[in-house]
Amino acid sequence: xxxxxxxxxxxxxxVDVEDRTLLVHLLRxxxxxxxxxxxxxxxxxxxxxxxIDGKAVKSCTMLAGQADGASVxxxxxxxxxDELHPMQAAFxxxxxxxxxxxxxxxxxxxxxxxxxxxxxxxxxxxxxxxxGNICRCTGxxxxxxxxLDAAGRMKVSQAAE
Amino acid sequence: MYQTTYHRASxxxxxxxxxxxxxxxxxxxxxxxxxxVMKQRLAxxxxxxxxxxxKDMIGVEASGDTLTIKAAxxxxxxxxxxxxxxAIPALAYLASLIGDPAVRYRGTIGGSLANxxxxxxxxxxxxxxxxxxxxxxxxIAADDFFKDLFTxxxxxxxxxxxxxxxxxxKAGYAKMPHPASRFALTGVFVAQxxxxxxxxxxxxxxxxxxxxxxxxxxxxxxxxxPSAIDSVNISASGLLSDIHGSSDYRAxxxxxxxxxxxxxxx
Numbered sequence: 047x048x049x050x051x052x053x054x055x056x057x058x059x060x061v062d063v064e065d066r067t068l069l070v071h072l073l074r075x076x077x078x079x080x081x082x083x084x085x086x087x088x089x090x091x092x093x094x095x096x097x098i099d100g101k102a103v104k105s106c107t108m109l110a111g112q113a114d115g116a117s118v119x120x121x122x123x124x125x126x127x128d129e130l131h132p133m134q135a136a137f138x139x140x141x142x143x144x145x146x147x148x149x150x151x152x153x154x155x156x157x158x159x160x161x162x163x164x165x166x167x168x169x170x171x172x173x174x175x176x177x178g179n180i181c182r183c184t185g186x187x188x189x190x191x192x193x194l195d196a197a198g199r200m201k202v203s204q205a206a207e
Numbered sequence: 208m209y210q211t212t213y214h215r216a217s218x219x220x221x222x223x224x225x226x227x228x229x230x231x232x233x234x235x236x237x238x239x240x241x242x243x244v245m246k247q248r249l250a251x252x253x254x255x256x257x258x259x260x261x262k263d264m265i266g267v268e269a270s271g272d273t274l275t276i277k278a279a280x281x282x283x284x285x286x287x288x289x290x291x292x293x294a295i296p297a298l299a300y301l302a303s304l305i306g307d308p309a310v311r312y313r314g315t316i317g318g319s320l321a322n323x324x325x326x327x328x329x330x331x332x333x334x335x336x337x338x339x340x341x342x343x344x345x346x347i348a349a350d351d352f353f354k355d356l357f358t359x360x361x362x363x364x365x366x367x368x369x370x371x372x373x374x375x376x377k378a379g380y381a382k383m384p385h386p387a388s389r390f391a392l393t394g395v396f397v398a399q400x401x402x403x404x405x406x407x408x409x410x411x412x413x414x415x416x417x418x419x420x421x422x423x424x425x426x427x428x429x430x431x432x433p434s435a436i437d438s439v440n441i442s443a444s445g446l447l448s449d450i451h452g453s454s455d456y457r458a459x460x461x462x463x464x465x466x467x468x469x470x471x472x473x
Contacts, residue, residue: 048213065213065255068242089243090387092309101283101312107242108313111213112235112257155309162308177389178307 050110054079055123063110070094070105072113073120081121081150085180092179095151096120102158104178121150124157132199133157133192142192144183155179156193160200167197209251215260219343219366222256226364229254234366236279236318239310259315264368269294272374272401278317278367286311295336297378297396297472301328304382306389317367320352323359323416325447326390330417332380333370335396335408341369356416375400379472381464382411385451392452393460395420397468399431407465412446412457423465433466 051060054077061076073079073096085093087106094106097119124131133153136142143149159175160167172193173186181189212229216222226232233252235241236259244250258264264279267288274294276285285291286303305311305319305328319329320340333340333349340347343366352360361367375398382394391411398406405427407420426435441461446454 064210066208066211066245068208068246087246089239089310092307095309102309103312104309107239107310109213109235109238109242109255111215112238112259114215158308175308178309 048111050114052113052115053117055119061110065109065111067110068106069096069108069110069113069118072110073105073118079120079122083147083150085147085151090178090180091148092151092155093148095154095179097154097158100158100161102155119154121153124153131157133160133196136192136196136199137189140188140192140195142185142189144181144185148179148181148183152176152179152181152189156189156196157200159193160197163197164201167194169194208245209248211245211252212254213257214254215257218261219258219263219368222258222261222366223343223364225254225256229256232256232364234258234321236315236321237281237310237313238318239306239314240318240322240324258317258366264317267291269374274298274372274374275369276316276372277369278320279315282306282311282314282316283308285316294374295372295378297380297398297468298332298336298372300471301332301380301394301396304328304380304384304389310389316370320370321359321361321367323353323357324390325356325413325416326385326392326394326411327417328380328382328391328394328410331391331394331396331408331410332372332378334417334419335398335406336372336375336378337398337400337404337406338370338372340367341371342367353417356414358416373400376403377472379468379470381467381471383460383464393457393464395423395461395464395468397423397427397465397472399427399472405431409461409464412461414445414447420461420465423462427469431469433469436462436466436469 083093085091089107096105230253232254235255269290282302282305291299378398380396382391393411407423441458443454443458448454
């Protein structure tokens with residue numbers, strides 16, 4: 047057992063876990079943040095994507111101990127109170143989800159894509175960059191539309207800040 | 208995953224010392240291979256020693272005719288490094304093709320080389336560019352480093368600290384990725400060194416891991432152009448054959464990827 051200290055959605059936490067604990071299980075089982083999903087458990091599907099120090103990574107492929115000292119943001123941490131994050135709002139408006147299982151990972155990856163590409167996003171880039179996230183409803187078309195829509199909204203909201 | 212003990216090393220010496228005190232330790236860099244393997248219970252190290260936070264092991268530096276990538280540098284950092292893009296654009300491009308964006312944030316060049324997966328990308332560049340693998344004990348030429356599938360010249364407890372790539376005259380990389388994993392069904396790196404030597408290495412093709420392709424090297428020496436490879440015959444003997452592609456298919460891919468790589472190199 048080790049004590050892992052990290053910041054999750056802006057709150058400092060210390061959690062006693064077995065050394066073999068994956069970050070996704072620390073989040074789900076110890077902090078009850080069940081918005082982060084375990085899909086394939088083999089690093090392919092991206093349902094478990096969270097942000098570690100601002101970068102979208104797969105929390106099923108990281109030991110909790112590796113995140114010691116890091117700042118983690120999960121799907122629960124991106125809305126401002128009742129106001130959805132622009133990416134969440136765009137997914138809702140564009141019907142970017144069907145069963146919703148892949149959605150938290152899609153949204154966390156998509157925010158990272160927009161951060162990296164800024165205003166230069168096009169459809170081909172979004173499709174290419176989402177290659178680490180799998181939607182088994184095959185609802186990619188509206189997901190891509192939502193990401194492109196959100197890219198515009200995020201630019202506007204950044205300019206406003 | 209079986210029980211294990213996690214250690215975070217703050218220096219290469221500390222990592223080596225932790226290793227020598229453990230019964231069956233493994234070094235952990237980005238963990239993008241080791242952790243999935245541990246989850247499948249195919250590996251059960253008593254201890255994992257995390258190298259990813261060792262400051263001396265992260266960074267990309269160009270100096271004279273050498274580009275040095277420290278071992279714990281993630282693929283994303285190499286793909287976006289101005290130094291790498293300027294010195295060896297084909298290498299930065301190769302890094303941008305590994306896995307997916309989330310994997311590229313975590314996976315490292317040292318981890319990739321130490322693991323020596325037969326379909327990994329970095330071994331092709333390391334071998335074709337005639338790079339030198341630096342460890343905490345010695346320097347190993349790429350020609351002596353790759354031994355067989357998942358097997359390298361590294362000794363037990365030896366840590367890759369950096370890889371030095373001589374800047375070539377020109378180089379190119381092309382791969383046919385597996386559509387789900389993005390591993391190379393076959394990838395070919397071609398390089399023309401500053402002294403005029405032609406080196407070509409293929410990954411994902413051979414049953415023994417990354418390999419030089421002498422027939423294509425000879426053809427390119429006579430005529431550096433994609434069409435020079437048209438008449439080369441690549442034998443399917445000893446090539447991988449699986450659900451994703453037969454050995455004949457991969458033999459053809461070696462040619463086609465080499466042609467695309469030469470075209471990209473210009």
